[in-house]
Amino acid sequence: MDWSGLLFGPDGWGGLLLKGAGVTILLAISTLPLGFGGGLALALLKFAPYRTVRTGSEACITFFRGTPDLLVLFIVYFGLQALVDRVEKALAVDAHIELNAFAAGVVALSAVAAAYSSEVWFSALAAVPSSQLDAARALGLNKRQILFAVLLPQICPITLPGLGNIWNSLLKDTSIVSTIAVVDLLRAASEASRSTARPILFYGAAAAVYVVFGVASAMVQRRIEVRFDKKAAT
Amino acid sequence: MMPGHLPDYLQEYLAILDVALLSSYGLRLLQGLCVTIEIAAISCALGFVLAYAICAARMSGNVVLTGIALCYVTFFRATPLLCLLYLFYYGAGELRPLLTSLGLWGAFREALFCCVLALTLNTAAYQAEIMRGALGSVPGAQVEAARALGLSKFRIQRHVVWPQALRVALRPFGNEIIGVIKASSLVAMVTVLDLMGQTRAIFAATFDFSIYLYAALLYLIMTELVRRATAAVEQAWSRHLAVAVEAAGN
Numbered sequence: 001m002d003w004s005g006l007l008f009g010p011d012g013w014g015g016l017l018l019k020g021a022g023v024t025i026l027l028a029i030s031t032l033p034l035g036f037g038g039g040l041a042l043a044l045l046k047f048a049p050y051r052t053v054r055t056g057s058e059a060c061i062t063f064f065r066g067t068p069d070l071l072v073l074f075i076v077y078f079g080l081q082a083l084v085d086r087v088e089k090a091l092a093v094d095a096h097i098e099l100n101a102f103a104a105g106v107v108a109l110s111a112v113a114a115a116y117s118s119e120v121w122f123s124a125l126a127a128v129p130s131s132q133l134d135a136a137r138a139l140g141l142n143k144r145q146i147l148f149a150v151l152l153p154q155i156c157p158i159t160l161p162g163l164g165n166i167w168n169s170l171l172k173d174t175s176i177v178s179t180i181a182v183v184d185l186l187r188a189a190s191e192a193s194r195s196t197a198r199p200i201l202f203y204g205a206a207a208a209v210y211v212v213f214g215v216a217s218a219m220v221q222r223r224i225e226v227r228f229d230k231k232a233a234t
Numbered sequence: 235m236m237p238g239h240l241p242d243y244l245q246e247y248l249a250i251l252d253v254a255l256l257s258s259y260g261l262r263l264l265q266g267l268c269v270t271i272e273i274a275a276i277s278c279a280l281g282f283v284l285a286y287a288i289c290a291a292r293m294s295g296n297v298v299l300t301g302i303a304l305c306y307v308t309f310f311r312a313t314p315l316l317c318l319l320y321l322f323y324y325g326a327g328e329l330r331p332l333l334t335s336l337g338l339w340g341a342f343r344e345a346l347f348c349c350v351l352a353l354t355l356n357t358a359a360y361q362a363e364i365m366r367g368a369l370g371s372v373p374g375a376q377v378e379a380a381r382a383l384g385l386s387k388f389r390i391q392r393h394v395v396w397p398q399a400l401r402v403a404l405r406p407f408g409n410e411i412i413g414v415i416k417a418s419s420l421v422a423m424v425t426v427l428d429l430m431g432q433t434r435a436i437f438a439a440t441f442d443f444s445i446y447l448y449a450a451l452l453y454l455i456m457t458e459l460v461r462r463a464t465a466a467v468e469q470a471w472s473r474h475l476a477v478a479v480e481a482a483g484n
Contacts, residue, residue: 066412066457067450068419070430075446082443168312175314179423186317199324207313207321214312 005196006205013192013202020188021209023102027174027184028167030106035113035170036163042114043121044147057118064115070176073108077180080104105177113170120162124155157228164221171213185209255444259436263445266432267452273346273428274415277353281414284354285361292366303362310359316420318356322348323424349421357414364410368403369395401471408464412457419453429453 008014045057064072081099088097128151136146178187189206193199256263292303310318326333326342333339341347372395380390422431433449436442 062458063450063454066416066454066461068416068430068453070419070422071433071446071450071453074434075450078437078443078446172312172314175316176420178316186314186320189317190320193320193324198328199320200328203317203321203325207309207317210314210317211309211312215308 003201005192005198005201013188013196016183016188016192017185017202017205017209020183020185020206021213023183024171024174024185025213027102027105027109027177027182028171031109031113031170031174032167034106034110035166036117038110038114039117040121042118043125046118046122047125061115061118064111069108069112069173070179072112073105073176073180076108076111077101077104080107101177101180101182104180105174105182109170109173109177112173113166116166116169117159117163120159120166121155124158124162125151127158128155157232160221160225160228164217164225167221168214168217171217172210175210255436255440255442256448259440259445262432262436263429263448263452266427266429269426269428270415270418270430271456273350273353273418273421273426274411276350277357277418278411278414280350280354281357281361284358285365288358288362289365289369292362293369307359307362310356311363313356315352315356315417316423318352319349319420319424322352345421345424345426349418349424349426353414353418353421356417357410360410360413361407364403364406365399367406368399371402372398401468404464404468404471408460411460411464415456415460416453 005012006014006017008018042057042061045053048054048057077099084097084099088095132150133146136150141149174184175186178184178190181187183191185206189202193202196202288303288306291299292307294300322342323345326339326348329342330339333342376394376398377390380394385393418428419430421428422434425431427435429449429452433445436445
């Protein structure tokens with residue numbers, strides 16, 4: 001077996017694979033704020049006093065949990081592009097705006113991560129006794145203060161394992177953006193294997209890198225959880 | 235095809251859901267749906283059998299077997315399914331001489347076979363973890379008690395361990411089935427014409443975006459059905475627990 005294809009330099013594909021791995025990590029990290037923040041927002045909306053708002057949040061979660069990620073990605077990518085085209089036509093703009101595939105990936109993955117993480121946030125929020133809210137209100141705290149000073153500090157440690165699981169699957173789900181021509185780790189492996197006709201070597205290497213990512217993030221998660229447990233114990 | 239009595243702005247809004255599209259491509263969409271259900275059902279069933287073997291190896295107490303099972307679960311849970319699909323589908327082509335000599339090329343040449351193989355191996359890793367958690371949740375003292383009563387190994391599994399473990403595993407299993415249905419959409423990337431594949435083909439032919447929304451609706455119906463069925467079975471299986479809670483309350 002000839003492994004030289006994985007080397008760096010002009011004849012090797014190591015550079016491209018490394019770049020792709022960087023894009024994969026970058027994509028996963030870019031998804032986090034929107035995904036987890038959106039999930040928290042969806043969870044808070046489920047406590048809204050209006051039924052329409054609650055149902056809307058519920059419908060959003062059901063849709064993004066029940067639809068394949070790949071389909072969500074295509075709906076975002078082609079749907080937004082169709083929307084942009086329509087707006088262009090309506091405004092009679094000459095310049096053609098092409099949607100950034102990376103951004104579409106972030107939006108689609110965020111929507112899915114938000115739907116999944118909302119369940120985690122919701123159950124953690126529901127576990128906070130309502131007397132705490134009464135007390136916070138009696139102290140004259142406003143809604144934002146209640147959220148950031150009372151609720152989040154205590155539910156964050158509880159949500160860690162759940163959010164960690166979502167991060168783990170997100171790390172793998174980023175691979176679907178390779179289908180809309182974002183050169184992530186999997187796409188880099190595809191390109192390398194197509195040029196060299198060595199699919200087993202390159203897809204195997206990509207799989208190995210994903211495994212390394214997965215194992216590494218599991219280790220980091222365990223460390224963070226231990227630290228939070230220690231904090232809670234003192 | 236649009237109802238005539240709606241105001242103009244609403245009709246324009248509804249135009250995004252093109253009904254005429256369904257009359258010409260609906261059948262192909264349904265054909266794709268059947269392929270999706272087929273792939274998901276076969277993979278889930280085979281995955282369950284394989285998961286049982288992996289779970290047994292993991293809990294066997296044998297260091298080598300446990301190690302192999304652990305490696306398997308770690309690898310297949312950390313690798314994206316799309317990567318596995320490409321590995322099997324394109325990798326089979328690279329290994330063609332070897333596969334031909336083994337008489338397996340006929341199977342590996344079919345994209346559908348590679349897809350079912352990849353999905354099965356993938357879901358087996360997840361199902362093995364679910365099974366391990368569920369079996370581990372049954373107190374060991376119960377097995378000892380059953381053994382003391384003189385029940386055979388099979389009877390202990392059949393009448394003591396599994397009925398309780400299945401109740402714990404039901405919800406995660408339901409989620410896993412939903413996961414497989416959703417993940418099966420990736421097979422469209424290696425030329426299989428499942429629901430997703432048909433949808434892409436129709437979109438390529440018509441450039442009508444609403445076909446994606448129809449596909450999403452079909453996926454939603456499937457996953458919601460599984461979710462509700464799981465919830466119904468769960469309720470039926472835990473009815474006696476609700477009675478017990480009520481009795482304890484009184």
